[in-house]
Structures are given as C-alpha cells and as structure tokens.
Amino acid sequence: MRMDRLTLRFLIAVMLASVSLAALASSSVRVFTDGDSVETLIANIPQKARSKTNPVEKNPDATLAGRKLFEQHCAECHGENANGTKRGPSLNVPQLEQASSGELFWIITNGVVRSGMPSWSKLPEPQRWQIVTFLRGYSRY
Amino acid sequence: MSSCRIFFWYPCLFLAFALMTTSVFAQESPYIVTYDHHLEEPGNLEAEYFSTFGTQRGGNDFHAYWTEFEYGVRAWWTTEVYLDGQTTFNDNTVFTGFRWENRVRPLKVEHFINPVIYIEYGDIKESDKIIKEVEGHDVESDHASPNAVLKQGHDHELEFKLILSKDFRGWNFAVNPLATKNLSPSSPWEFGYAAGISRPIAIQASAKRCTFCAENFIVGVELYGGLGDTQSFGLNQTSHYLAPAVAWNLPSGWTLRASPGFGLNNNSHRMLFRWGLSHEFSGIGELFHKQRGGRS
Numbered sequence: 001m002r003m004d005r006l007t008l009r010f011l012i013a014v015m016l017a018s019v020s021l022a023a024l025a026s027s028s029v030r031v032f033t034d035g036d037s038v039e040t041l042i043a044n045i046p047q048k049a050r051s052k053t054n055p056v057e058k059n060p061d062a063t064l065a066g067r068k069l070f071e072q073h074c075a076e077c078h079g080e081n082a083n084g085t086k087r088g089p090s091l092n093v094p095q096l097e098q099a100s101s102g103e104l105f106w107i108i109t110n111g112v113v114r115s116g117m118p119s120w121s122k123l124p125e126p127q128r129w130q131i132v133t134f135l136r137g138y139s140r141y
Numbered sequence: 142m143s144s145c146r147i148f149f150w151y152p153c154l155f156l157a158f159a160l161m162t163t164s165v166f167a168q169e170s171p172y173i174v175t176y177d178h179h180l181e182e183p184g185n186l187e188a189e190y191f192s193t194f195g196t197q198r199g200g201n202d203f204h205a206y207w208t209e210f211e212y213g214v215r216a217w218w219t220t221e222v223y224l225d226g227q228t229t230f231n232d233n234t235v236f237t238g239f240r241w242e243n244r245v246r247p248l249k250v251e252h253f254i255n256p257v258i259y260i261e262y263g264d265i266k267e268s269d270k271i272i273k274e275v276e277g278h279d280v281e282s283d284h285a286s287p288n289a290v291l292k293q294g295h296d297h298e299l300e301f302k303l304i305l306s307k308d309f310r311g312w313n314f315a316v317n318p319l320a321t322k323n324l325s326p327s328s329p330w331e332f333g334y335a336a337g338i339s340r341p342i343a344i345q346a347s348a349k350r351c352t353f354c355a356e357n358f359i360v361g362v363e364l365y366g367g368l369g370d371t372q373s374f375g376l377n378q379t380s381h382y383l384a385p386a387v388a389w390n391l392p393s394g395w396t397l398r399a400s401p402g403f404g405l406n407n408n409s410h411r412m413l414f415r416w417g418l419s420h421e422f423s424g425i426g427e428l429f430h431k432q433r434g435g436r437s
Contacts, residue, residue: 056345064348072166072392076182076423086427087184110250111216118216121251122168122179124311124344127356 037115038095045106052102054136056129066134069127073120082135088117091135104132167421169396170313171361171388174274175337177315178255178306180244181213184426189419191398193271196412200285203229205237205270212425217246227270232288238265240273244304251308259302259317267294272413274300276321277331277370278378280408297324311344313337313361329372335365339386352391359388363400366409380409394421 056062071080077088084090096104108128111119120128165185170177173191181187189209196202205227212220223240242261268291270284284291299322306315317335322328339361347354366381368374384402391397395418402413 061348065346068348068350069346073168076165087424113216113246113249116183116216118180118182118213119251121308122170122177122313124308124341126311126345130346 038089038093041107041112042095042099042103045103049106050100050102052105054101054105054129054132056126057101057133057136059133062130062133063137065127066130066132069123069131070134073123074131077117096135101129101132101136104135105129108132165394165421165423166392167390167394167396167419169359169388169390169398169419170337170339171359171386171398171400172315172337172339172363173384173386173398173400173415173417174365175315175335175363176244176257176259176302176304176306176317177313177337178246178257178304180216180219180246180257181211182423183213183216184424185213186422186425187211187419188422189417191271191415191417194412194414195270195272195284195410197284197410198281200287201230201232203227203270203284205272207271207273209419219244223273225265225269225271227268227288229270229288235266235268235288235292237269237271237292238263240265242300254305254307257304257306259300259304259319261300261302263296263298263300265296265298266292267296268292272410274319274333274335275365275367275380275382276300276319276333277329277367278373279333279367280378280380281404281410282408284410298322299324312340329370331370332368332374333366334368335363337361337363337386350392357390357392359390361386363402366405378408379406381405382409382413384413384415395419396421 070082074082077085078091079085079088082091105128108120108131110121111117113119123131167187170179187209189211191207191209193205194202195205205225207223207225210222214220221242221244223242225237225239226235227237228234240261240263242259245258247256247258267283268288272279300319301321302317302319304315304317306313315337319333319335321331321333323331339359341356342358342360343355346356351357363384363386364382365384367379369377369379381404382402383405384400386398386400389397398415398417398419400415402415404411404413
C-alpha cells in the first residue's frame with residue numbers, strides 16, 4: 001500500500017510539531033502553588049464528597065500502610081516529608097491540614113488534572129483512604 | 142537501520158534513563174491489549190518490553206516483540222512510541238515498523254464512566270505480528286506467508302479508540318471500541334474491540350514494605366477481536382481472543398506482566414502467549430526543564 005508524498009510529509013510535520021509541543025509542555029508541568037488555588041480547589045468539592053467518612057480510620061495499620069503508599073506514589077512530587085518539590089506543592093499548608101477526610105479523599109481520587117496532579121483512582125478506595133489516614137495524622141506521626 | 146542495530150540500542154537507552162533518573166513504584170494494570178483511563182504521571186517515562194509467542198497453522202510459529210516508551214506530558218495527555226519486530230521460526234528476524242500514539246483525557250474529574258480519546262499513527266509492514274489489537278478481518282492466515290513475502294506490504298494507518306473505563310470497589314472495567322483507516326484511498330475503515338476487567342488480589346495495602354504482598358498482584362481478563370469493515374461489518378471472517386492476565390508491581394519500579402491468550406474461533410491463532418517487563422522512570426520532565434536552562 002502506498003501513501004502519497006504530500007500526506008506523508010504532512011504526517012511527519014504534525015509528528016515533529018507534536019513532539020516539540022510535548023517537550024515544551026513537559027518543561028512547565030506545574031500544580032497549584034498558592035493558598036488561594038488550594039482554597040478554590042476545596043471550595044469546588046461537591047458536598048456529598050466532603051461528608052464521606054474514612055472507613056479505615058480506626059484500623060491500627062492504616063497510618064503505616066498510608067505512609068508506605070504515600071512514599072510509593074506521592075512523595076516523588078510532594079516530597080518525602082510532604083513539604084513539596086519542584087514538581088508539586090507542599091501539603092503542609094493550613095488549608096489542607098484543616099480539610100476534612102472526605103475532601104482529601106476527593107482530591108486524591110480526582111487529582112487536579114488541568115494543573116498537573118493526576119487522578120489516583122487507579123488505587124483501590126481502601127488504599128486512598130489509607131493515604132488520607134496518613135495525611136490526617138501526619139503532624140502527629 | 143538494521144533490526145540488530147535497533148535491538149542493540151534498546152538496552153543502552155534503558156541504561157541511560159536508569160542512570161539519569163530515579164525509579165518509582167508503578168501501579169500498572171495487567172492489560173496488554175485493553176486500555177483503561179489511567180494515564181502516565183506527568184514528567185514520568187515508562188519503558189516497556191513485550192513479547193508475544195504465537196502458534197501458526199499453515200506456517201511457522203513466531204515470536205513478535207515491541208518496545209514502548211510512554212511519557213506523561215500532562216496529567217491529561219500521554220504520548221507513546223512503539224518499535225515493533227518479530228522472529229518467525231525457520232525464517233528470519235525483521236523490524237516491522239513503528240507506531241506513535243496519544244491518549245487524551247477530556248474530563249477534569251472522575252465520572253461514572255471515564256472516556257479517553259486515543260489516536261495512533263502506524264508505519265507498519267504486513268510482517269508485523271505483535272497483534273496489539275485485532276481489527277477488521279485480521280485472521281490467522283494473514284501471518285502464514287514467509288517474511289520475505291509479508292514485508293513487501295506496507296501500511297500507513299491511523300487508528301482511533303474511545304477508551305471507556307470505570308473503577309468500582311477495587312475492580313476496573315474497560316471497553317475500547319476502535320476504528321482504523323489505512324491511508325491508501327481505496328482501503329475501507331476497519332473496526333474492532335477490546336474489553337477488560339481486573340482487580341488487585343488485595344485492595345488494602347499492608348503496613349510492611351514487601352515484594353510479594355497480595356496488593357502488588359493485579360489479575361484480570363481481556364477479550365478482543367475484529368468487527369469487520371465498512372464493506373462487511375460484523376463477525377464474519379474475524380478473529381477473537383480471550384486472555385487471562387496478571388501484573389506484578391514490584392517495589393523497585395518494575396512491573397512484570399503475563400497473559401496466555403486463547404483463540405476463540407477457527408480464524409484465530411490457537412494460542413498467543415504474551416509477557417512484558419516495564420520500568421517507570423521519574424523526572425524525565427525535569428531533565429527537559431534543565432536542558433532548557435531551568436525556565437518554567
């Protein structure tokens with residue numbers, strides 16, 4: 001099967017343009033960095049999600065398991081101590097410390113996709129709740 | 142570039158990424174053909190190698206393989222390059238082409254069903270046997286001729302998929318209808334499907350760091366096949382496969398997948414045994430950033 005040269009050139013041009021765009025976009029991967037953005041994010045969480053309760057809160061292993069999951073999936077952007085890195089903001093900010101478990105669960109589940117944080121719904125629900133348990137108890141840990 | 146030279150560069154590239162970046166734990170699904178709605182994390186690169194051993198009636202069995210480089214450009218956009226090759230027993234080894242795919246997630250938050258748009262361009266010889274998807278009237282006999290004959294045919298094609306996926310109580314359900322257009326004007330649109338269901342063996346993480354924890358193993362099953370083309374849509378003269386699959390996500394950032402696939406009708410290969418090894422590298426985006434002088 002042959003394709004005419006014009007189409008082939010067009011495809012190569014599209015491909016090169018997209019790779020350049022990808023390189024540019026990747027160098028500016030950022031997430032929200034100021035308190036106002038966090039407040040906006042939390043303000044937009046649906047009421048039903050805010051009031052969810054943490055089913056693993058009383059499980060004695062949940063904090064340790066949550067810590068392990070945080071280190072595996074979250075620390076590369078938010079830092080080992082959740083103080084933030086170039087790739088992601090600190091989680092040690094009052095807005096998140098005061099957020100309810102349901103709000104934290106919603107943020108982990110949905111991410112902040114347009115700003116750079118992926119959805120973590122690929123982790124089963126109990127694992128996301130384990131991360132919430134770890135984050136809620138972080139200051140005590 | 143010769144096949145041998147290309148396959149020599151794979152491990153070199155892999156080593157270079159390993160030296161320049163850090164590894165992260167990957168939570169990969171066991172699917173080899175089906176896609177779910179989860180994209181690569183932004184700035185991360187996943188390098189993957191997959192193998193398919195296929196039985197062939199009326200010809201020689203084969204070992205087809207491909208390497209994927211999957212990069213998270215944004216949280217909503219993943220781009221991926223494939224390099225394909227195959228060895229047919231009692232014949233020879235050939236490089237069979239490349240593919241470039243993009244997956245874009247149009248919605249900001251999780252919904253009841255989560256769509257992802259998939260667009261792929263492929264520059265593929267007809268000797269390609271990776272069977273990464275089945276479309277149109279793809280059947281076992283397409284692969285029976287010797288490589289010298291098959292490699293004369295060359296396709297430039299665009300493939301579109303609508304990835305529909307849902308996570309529910311630890312389970313993932315995914316369906317991918319697909320449409321392919323060979324860019325030669327006389328070729329019809331071809332159609333196919335893939336569907337999968339998967340679940341980790343344990344949905345709660347254990348407190349210990351471990352390699353063999355149940356939560357590191359995800360099991361599933363895939364069903365995929367062709368649906369004919371615009372001239373003859375339907376199941377007539379199409380092939381279909383059912384493939385149980387397992388993924389083992391290791392704490393070191395490696396993922397091992399295995400999937401024995403079974404042909405469901407006489408047009409299908411009797412058996413396609415697939416396995417794959419992948420590794421996720423973190424911070425490739427940071428490398429781009431440094432190359433551009435650290436400007437954001």
